Amino acid sequence: MTANGKRTAYVNARLLDPASKLDCTGALLTDGTEIADLGPTLFADGVPEGIERVDCKGHCLAPGLIDGRVQLREPGDEHKETIVSAGLAAAAGGVTTMLCLPNTHPVIDDVALVELVKRRAHEAELVNIHPYAAITKGLAGKQIAEMGLLAEAGAIAFTEGVKALHNPMTLRRALQYAHSFDLLLVQHPEDPDLAAGGAMNAGELATRLGLSGIPTIAETILVERDLRLLADTGGRYHVAHLSTAGAVAAIRRAKAEGLNVTCETAPPYFALNENAIGDYRTFAKLSPPLRSEDDRKAIIEGLSDGTIDAIASDHAPHDQDSKRLPFVQAENGIVGLETLLPLMLELVHNGSLPLLRALEAVTAAPARIFRLDAGALAKGKPADLVLFDLDKPWKIDVEKFRSKSKNSPFDERPVQGGALQTIAAGRTIFTGKI
Amino acid sequence: MTKAHASSLFPHPHLLGIEGLLADEISLLLDLSESYVEQNRQANKKRALLQGRTVINLFFENSTRTRTSFELGCKRLGADSINMSVSTSSVKKGETLIDTAMTLNAMHPDVLVVRHPHSGAVKLLSEKVACSVINAGDGSHEHPTQALLDALTIRRRKKRLQGLRVAICGDVLHSRVARSNIHLLNTMGASVRVVAPETLLPTGIERLGVERFHDMAQGLEGCDIVMMLRLQRERMNGNFIPSSKEYFRFFGLDAEKLARAKPDALILHPGPMNRGVEIDSEVADDIERSAIYEQVEMGVAVRMACLDAVIHAAGNNKKAKP
Numbered sequence: 091m092t093a094n095g096k097r098t099a100y101v102n103a104r105l106l107d108p109a110s111k112l113d114c115t116g117a118l119l120t121d122g123t124e125i126a127d128l129g130p131t132l133f134a135d136g137v138p139e140g141i142e143r144v145d146c147k148g149h150c151l152a153p154g155l156i157d158g159r160v161q162l163r164e165p166g167d168e169h170k171e172t173i174v175s176a177g178l179a180a181a182a183g184g185v186t187t188m189l190c191l192p193n194t195h196p197v198i199d200d201v202a203l204v205e206l207v208k209r210r211a212h213e214a215e216l217v218n219i220h221p222y223a224a225i226t227k228g229l230a231g232k233q234i235a236e237m238g239l240l241a242e243a244g245a246i247a248f249t250e251g252v253k254a255l256h257n258p259m260t261l262r263r264a265l266q267y268a269h270s271f272d273l274l275l276v277q278h279p280e281d282p283d284l285a286a287g288g289a290m291n292a293g294e295l296a297t298r299l300g301l302s303g304i305p306t307i308a309e310t311i312l313v314e315r316d317l318r319l320l321a322d323t324g325g326r327y328h329v330a331h332l333s334t335a336g337a338v339a340a341i342r343r344a345k346a347e348g349l350n351v352t353c354e355t356a357p358p359y360f361a362l363n364e365n366a367i368g369d370y371r372t373f374a375k376l377s378p379p380l381r382s383e384d385d386r387k388a389i390i391e392g393l394s395d396g397t398i399d400a401i402a403s404d405h406a407p408h409d410q411d412s413k414r415l416p417f418v419q420a421e422n423g424i425v426g427l428e429t430l431l432p433l434m435l436e437l438v439h440n441g442s443l444p445l446l447r448a449l450e451a452v453t454a455a456p457a458r459i460f461r462l463d464a465g466a467l468a469k470g471k472p473a474d475l476v477l478f479d480l481d482k483p484w485k486i487d488v489e490k491f492r493s494k495s496k497n498s499p500f501d502e503r504p505v506q507g508g509a510l511q512t513i514a515a516g517r518t519i520f521t522g523k524i
Numbered sequence: 525m526t527k528a529h530a531s532s533l534f535p536h537p538h539l540l541g542i543e544g545l546l547a548d549e550i551s552l553l554l555d556l557s558e559s560y561v562e563q564n565r566q567a568n569k570k571r572a573l574l575q576g577r578t579v580i581n582l583f584f585e586n587s588t589r590t591r592t593s594f595e596l597g598c599k600r601l602g603a604d605s606i607n608m609s610v611s612t613s614s615v616k617k618g619e620t621l622i623d624t625a626m627t628l629n630a631m632h633p634d635v636l637v638v639r640h641p642h643s644g645a646v647k648l649l650s651e652k653v654a655c656s657v658i659n660a661g662d663g664s665h666e667h668p669t670q671a672l673l674d675a676l677t678i679r680r681r682k683k684r685l686q687g688l689r690v691a692i693c694g695d696v697l698h699s700r701v702a703r704s705n706i707h708l709l710n711t712m713g714a715s716v717r718v719v720a721p722e723t724l725l726p727t728g729i730e731r732l733g734v735e736r737f738h739d740m741a742q743g744l745e746g747c748d749i750v751m752m753l754r755l756q757r758e759r760m761n762g763n764f765i766p767s768s769k770e771y772f773r774f775f776g777l778d779a780e781k782l783a784r785a786k787p788d789a790l791i792l793h794p795g796p797m798n799r800g801v802e803i804d805s806e807v808a809d810d811i812e813r814s815a816i817y818e819q820v821e822m823g824v825a826v827r828m829a830c831l832d833a834v835i836h837a838a839g840n841n842k843k844a845k846p
Contacts (some may be wrong), residue, residue, distance in 0.1 A: 227766075236766040238774045263764065266722035270738035323722070
């Protein structure tokens, strides 16, 4: 595709590539859908005729973000989000690849559904979309789905979506089966029995609010158990959205023992704690729930020492009717595509993470975990890029979200930095200013 | 080696499994079987070798070819045989396995041929009776006469067992056929691989001396023998594998996958086949490659040899006692 494609030179850029630890001023050339060249001396003598020139004005040019955990709500809940609206939101957030969960209606547990999502994503011509497929048929937790055929059709990994695969025998067989095909299983780390009936983190605040709590052990025990199973079966296993210090410690130990485990967290778990619930704010109702300040710090520590590999938005769009309810009855989750980049940069500005490490968590790390040919600035890689302002202060405004749903606890939060231009497969899919 | 000579050399009054048999003992049974192959192809297939002997076929599990071939084997050797299946037996009325065994023992049979759904049941029964016992399949444990008939089929086609590369493909986890074959082929110097999704491979199977593969193309590479196992319907519903469609796509034997094996590779299947699940009709019906009906023919001869051998061994043992 490189030959005879449209060529664009991004000059005067701060090139940031976590995969190669590159951080320098220079230029990057895209040819068609691929990166053709980059470096500090490229176009030092000017851009030749016939190549479009984009002046980055010293802003950061990095691989487009890879968001490993998004709910598209299509098919089935298009009043909350669609592939197009999520694609626009992703583009505005600097995300060029997203992985969508299978908990749609119908469930993505069949080759035809994988093909449907891929076709609609292709027709939308926005970001790259890779569907997850269900581990079990209908997400019922009983019978293993056709993982081999689903993977052939393009399922990127397998997960039960927003619930855990709880039955240990089913999980054991799923791990074994997936191992036979070298496929990745992604677990929602919450024991449903220990979490049953809970609405928020168990603790003082839950007690004051009179809400049933979800103890941190609901996460820790499930993760510890799964790691034992993984040690027995082998295979590839990834834990979604860690929220507790205990689970971080468990994964840290498992990695030290050489287990093939990876994990991610999501911005609310390092940017907020349970106090964000305040006076029953349902926009702060998540699964897993927002935890204590000690847990939040442990999540940042896990990101810092590499125990936590990646950050995903855990984008969970909900309409007003799903959230304007008594706290216990409200749906879990927040939209995250358009706040992923600024909240990730918050960790850089507050000194928690170096810029390249923070970027790695949303580019090279998910590319490695999900084996995607993306997430790096290198010749021959897809021209999936984000040009972002690193420093400029602004306030998050949910009314400006492209997402159909506005359920974010980060409304009016002061942040620094955000996407200026997003390029997917060489095409500019977003331009904006802060 | 003459037949009478061969059968009198077999030292075991029971045939409960392949595990523990020596290479010479296996060869002896195969040699003896060869002579019965010839007999079975004659117009007059009947001899009086076991005249006056009584064989009871005691089947606690359904069977077509195993039971039929034992029955036919008895008749062709001149023995009297009766078939007891669970639906007609007093087991349905609540009798325990041992009580059934003792009852039958009181009728002075010479051989009990027993199939049972539970591993170890045939061994238990053999400890309680005075006659010879042949295991016609116990649970997921052993099916020695199947392994012997497979070996005879292979040996006749390939002229040897030693040094052959054999892939056993499919539901190894639940398969007594696989276990007996692994023991036999290893004892006879073949190299054995198992090919299946991890969910259908038992823990520690490599300790039985096999290599494990999850990919048919890799597992079949360079094989002389491709042994397919039957996948039972109750395993297809998502507990062990997602569906028969997916199973056939990745683990069903078709021409494309078979192309990875040697050009003269032989296909075996213990039957009954699930066409379109573990095997494609195109390869199952290829008379150049498929030995599936030959296996059935060898089955009768092997069972005749086993009946002959254990009866003689039991007679020798009795004589040896003062």
